[in-house]
Amino acid sequence: MFGQFPDYRLIFEAAxxxxxxxxxxxxxxxxxxxxxxxxxxxxxxxxxLLSPLDRASGTYVRVYLIGGPLVCFAAAFSVxxxxxxxxxxxxxxxxxxxxxxxxxxxIALTITALILRKPWPGTAIDRLVFYELVLERSIxxxxxxxxxILMIFLSRYPxxxxxxxxxxxxxxxxxxxxxxxxxLIDTLAPNLHAGTAADYPEVAFTALCLLGWGIMLRxxxxxxxxxxxxxxxxxxxxxxxxxxxxxxxxxxxxW
Amino acid sequence: xxxxxxxxxxxxxxxxxxxxxMTRMRLLDASIQSSAKLPDGERxxxxxxxxxxxxxxxxxGNRLLLKKIRxxxxxxxxxxxxxxxxxxxRLLSGLRRTMVQSGVDRPDLAKAIAKNRFRFAVALCRxxxxxxxxxxxxxxxxxxGLVEALDALRSVVNVMTPVAGxxx
Numbered sequence: 396m397f398g399q400f401p402d403y404r405l406i407f408e409a410a411x412x413x414x415x416x417x418x419x420x421x422x423x424x425x426x427x428x429x430x431x432x433x434x435x436x437x438x439x440x441x442x443x444l445l446s447p448l449d450r451a452s453g454t455y456v457r458v459y460l461i462g463g464p465l466v467c468f469a470a471a472f473s474v475x476x477x478x479x480x481x482x483x484x485x486x487x488x489x490x491x492x493x494x495x496x497x498x499x500x501x502i503a504l505t506i507t508a509l510i511l512r513k514p515w516p517g518t519a520i521d522r523l524v525f526y527e528l529v530l531e532r533s534i535x536x537x538x539x540x541x542x543x544i545l546m547i548f549l550s551r552y553p554x555x556x557x558x559x560x561x562x563x564x565x566x567x568x569x570x571x572x573x574x575x576x577x578x579l580i581d582t583l584a585p586n587l588h589a590g591t592a593a594d595y596p597e598v599a600f601t602a603l604c605l606l607g608w609g610i611m612l613r614x615x616x617x618x619x620x621x622x623x624x625x626x627x628x629x630x631x632x633x634x635x636x637x638x639x640x641x642x643x644x645x646x647x648x649x650w
Numbered sequence: 651x652x653x654x655x656x657x658x659x660x661x662x663x664x665x666x667x668x669x670x671x672m673t674r675m676r677l678l679d680a681s682i683q684s685s686a687k688l689p690d691g692e693r694x695x696x697x698x699x700x701x702x703x704x705x706x707x708x709x710x711g712n713r714l715l716l717k718k719i720r721x722x723x724x725x726x727x728x729x730x731x732x733x734x735x736x737x738x739x740r741l742l743s744g745l746r747r748t749m750v751q752s753g754v755d756r757p758d759l760a761k762a763i764a765k766n767r768f769r770f771a772v773a774l775c776r777x778x779x780x781x782x783x784x785x786x787x788x789x790x791x792x793x794x795g796l797v798e799a800l801d802a803l804r805s806v807v808n809v810m811t812p813v814a815g816x817x818x
Contacts, residue, residue: 489750491760543669550676552751553743561670569666573659580655596655600663630759633744637766640738643694644773
């Protein structure tokens with residue numbers, strides 16, 4: 396059941412997650428980011444449990460099959476939490492943000508569907524592992540696309556995003572994309588699965604991201620956005636001007 | 651294979667850093683644009699006649715001269731289009747600032763902006779196609795409708811108020 400030597404890469408990943416948890420607790424931010432804390436805990440626990448096990452053992456496969464989806468769903472909740480905090484401060488953007496989210500989901504689902512293929516030949520366990528890899532790949536890729544598209548969407552608006560939000564979006568997108576790419580490689584080349592070529596660099600990359608994240612975390616500054624009184628006349632004028640500019644363009648294109 | 655994986659991961663890391671930088675710069679730009687002065691409608695008046703064929707009679711059928719003048723005028727027209735696009739972006743920024751400052755969800759503004767942007771993009775594409783056809787000597791420019799639309803814009807711009815202060 397146990398390998399000859401513990402997997403030091405997984406130990407490094409667990410240590411990096413634990414470091415970030417410590418920083419989160421130190422800055423007393425666990426109440427504001429409970430989903431993020433849960434995500435870090437799930438990563439740390441899974442890596443800790445897997446590190447002493449032999450990769451060929453049944454226990455390793457079971458822990459991997461249970462831990463993988465758990466970490467993915469924790470990741471999804473922490474991304475949801477991040478954007479929920481943003482839209483709580485800027486309620487005027489909720490509908491527009493929802494449309495951006497639907498666009499991101501559509502793109503992610505389309506690409507995921509296009510790269511689907513039939514499972515590897517092999518035992519029932521092999522097929523379970525394949526489906527788990529596809530699930531992880533789909534969720535992490537979808538989350539990466541959501542983070543990227545929502546950040547691009549939010550960058551059009553004159554709003555203030557806290558430093559921790561930037562840090563989170565950068566590391567989330569990097570980690571999830573890396574995991575999605577490696578899972579894609581694993582599903583396309585079964586001889587590489589549980590091998591060193593793609594998985595080990597990905598574990599090290601994730602650990603470095605978590606470490607960097609922990610280092611860059613800062614105490615959350617409380618900043619309430621200013622809300623001047625609603626100027627409906629101003630809004631109507633701006634909309635009217637937009638319509639007028641559009642009319643100019645439309646008329647000039649009707650030659 | 652390991653090198654390829656490491657290379658891919660490095661590309662992903664660089665891409666994420668680039669994305670962060672880009673969003674930061676766009677946020678700054680959005681703040682600056684939304685507090686900039688709104689456009690003066692008069693600046694588009696030269697667009698009305700710049701592609702007109704009426705004042706090209708002086709060329710007396712000199713095809714080379716005609717071609718040169720039309721090419722230059724198309725360049726100038728494109729310059730005006732760029733200004734129009736920037737002014738449009740400033741107007742959009744004003745509306746986006748309103749959405750940011752709102753204490754309630756604004757699906758009405760979101761819908762209006764989305765529709766307007768789509769129409770603007772379609773109109774720009776159509777203009778580009780017509781400019782290419784104009785370069786081939788196909789098609790004629792009728793700017794009579796443009797005069798009416800510009801007058802409508804002028805009347806709106808005359809009652810404009812400056813943009814309010816920063817949101818934060």
